[in-house]
Amino acid sequence: MYETIKTIVLTALVFISVMLTFALWTYHPRYDVLQSSDEYIQHVSVSNTQVDTAMVVQPEQMLIHKNGIHYAVVKEEEKNEALKEIRKWSLDDFEDISSSVPQGKFLSFLSGKERLEVIYPDEVPMDIYRLIFTIEDKKTEGLAFDRLVVPLGGKNEFPVYFIATDKRKIYRATATDASLSVINRLAREANRFPRYFAYPISEMKQLYLPENEVTLNSLQYYTDELDADKFKEALFSDPSFVKKDLIPFGEEYTDGSRLMDVDFLQRMLLYVNPAARVSNSGQTEPETHLIQKSIEFVNEHGGWTDLYHFARWNEEDRKVVFQLVVNGYPVFNDYGMSEIVETWGASDLMKYQRPLFRLEIADRSRTPKTLPSGREAVKQLEQMKGVRRSLIKNIVIGYELVKDPDREKVIRLEPAWFYLYGQTWKKVAPSGTERGGEAHGLE
Numbered sequence: 001m002y003e004t005i006k007t008i009v010l011t012a013l014v015f016i017s018v019m020l021t022f023a024l025w026t027y028h029p030r031y032d033v034l035q036s037s038d039e040y041i042q043h044v045s046v047s048n049t050q051v052d053t054a055m056v057v058q059p060e061q062m063l064i065h066k067n068g069i070h071y072a073v074v075k076e077e078e079k080n081e082a083l084k085e086i087r088k089w090s091l092d093d094f095e096d097i098s099s100s101v102p103q104g105k106f107l108s109f110l111s112g113k114e115r116l117e118v119i120y121p122d123e124v125p126m127d128i129y130r131l132i133f134t135i136e137d138k139k140t141e142g143l144a145f146d147r148l149v150v151p152l153g154g155k156n157e158f159p160v161y162f163i164a165t166d167k168r169k170i171y172r173a174t175a176t177d178a179s180l181s182v183i184n185r186l187a188r189e190a191n192r193f194p195r196y197f198a199y200p201i202s203e204m205k206q207l208y209l210p211e212n213e214v215t216l217n218s219l220q221y222y223t224d225e226l227d228a229d230k231f232k233e234a235l236f237s238d239p240s241f242v243k244k245d246l247i248p249f250g251e252e253y254t255d256g257s258r259l260m261d262v263d264f265l266q267r268m269l270l271y272v273n274p275a276a277r278v279s280n281s282g283q284t285e286p287e288t289h290l291i292q293k294s295i296e297f298v299n300e301h302g303g304w305t306d307l308y309h310f311a312r313w314n315e316e317d318r319k320v321v322f323q324l325v326v327n328g329y330p331v332f333n334d335y336g337m338s339e340i341v342e343t344w345g346a347s348d349l350m351k352y353q354r355p356l357f358r359l360e361i362a363d364r365s366r367t368p369k370t371l372p373s374g375r376e377a378v379k380q381l382e383q384m385k386g387v388r389r390s391l392i393k394n395i396v397i398g399y400e401l402v403k404d405p406d407r408e409k410v411i412r413l414e415p416a417w418f419y420l421y422g423q424t425w426k427k428v429a430p431s432g433t434e435r436g437g438e439a440h441g442l443e
Helices: 002-025 032-042 076-087 103-111 126-132 181-188 228-235 290-300 374-383
Strands: 061-066 069-072 090-096 115-125 144-151 156-164 169-178 195-200 206-210 214-225 243-247 250-254 259-263 268-272 308-314 319-326 329-332 339-344 349-355 357-362 367-371 392-403 410-421 424-427
Touching (some): 069 206, 076 115, 103 195, 103 206, 115 126, 115 181, 126 290, 195 374, 206 374, 206 392, 228 250, 290 308, 290 319, 374 392, 374 410
Antiparallel strands (some): 061 115, 069 195, 115 144, 156 169, 214 357, 214 367, 243 250, 268 349, 319 329, 319 339, 392 410, 410 424
16 A cells, blocks of 8 residues: 555656656746836837927028129928928939039039028038938948938929038939929018128038128026936846936936936936947848837937927937027037037947926026127127137037026026037127137037
């Protein structure tokens, strides 16, 4: 009897062992928890704002060249009306005609005769233009342009020129099924637009600046703080593993590999993911362009808390910068409080820097400020010690973002002239003030 029981027990143990071994061999872990966590992260939203590429990649200037005079289309609604018309055109048959324009005629080609010139703040890759306009030609990969020139007076079919000023490249495309009714109307009414003059900064590039003084209001805004915890949930793959520590003048979040710093003084957020660093160029993803990927990333967590426009990008550094815009003018700040900056690794975001506030309520108190004309601004700039004309890349009117010293949640926007010097925006300093102006660190 005892032997029989022992045999039954041993047989049962062997059977159980076989079943457990089989279960281990055939086991497939379930990822339901992780998947639901990722799904939750994707739906974390700082705001309800979503934008498309055309809303972010906007021209910084639109000019009508007529009878040797440069007129600037400055009202946002009129610029948008012209862009809407261009988006309806079908653009095809791109052809490189750079060699047909003589060396000394490049600038006159841009602004000669009667034409519309649309200027972007940096070279925009053709992959991005395809998302904004209707481009049929497939043989334009790898090209990038910072200006569009449209001759006026065409009907149904006419040339459109895509231009890369720094590279002195001119591509001619053909617009079909096209109307110039809006643009021609603006050209007929050009006399009501402010006059600008051309300021050459090289043999291939000239800036357009206002002939007369410009009056803008100094503005004040009450701001709303953004929730750092929402960014934590959006940026970390598993927020439950994130540890928060207090640091001098801020907070630090980390999961052991990624870091998010919150700066209470400058009201900025900095996220760093060192593991995303590119080890070699072959690891980069070609299917989505860096600028578009950057726009989509901010869309995913509702990060467009104010109006931001594409400002510039660097393909080598894999860096894209978006700049705060108020009333059609760019906003600058010493500490990057008016920028969203993304730096990408092979496939993941490596660095993300942005303001941790939004402009909420405009204060009714507005003080008019008259800025000098473009000619006077250039004169002041050329008189500034240590400024080399060859390093000036751009000159614009904008707002300087300044924190109110007495009210923590109030910021001021002060109109001023700014210039891009090398890779850094600086404020044009009136004669006799501090040397070189004030750096507005974009780099």
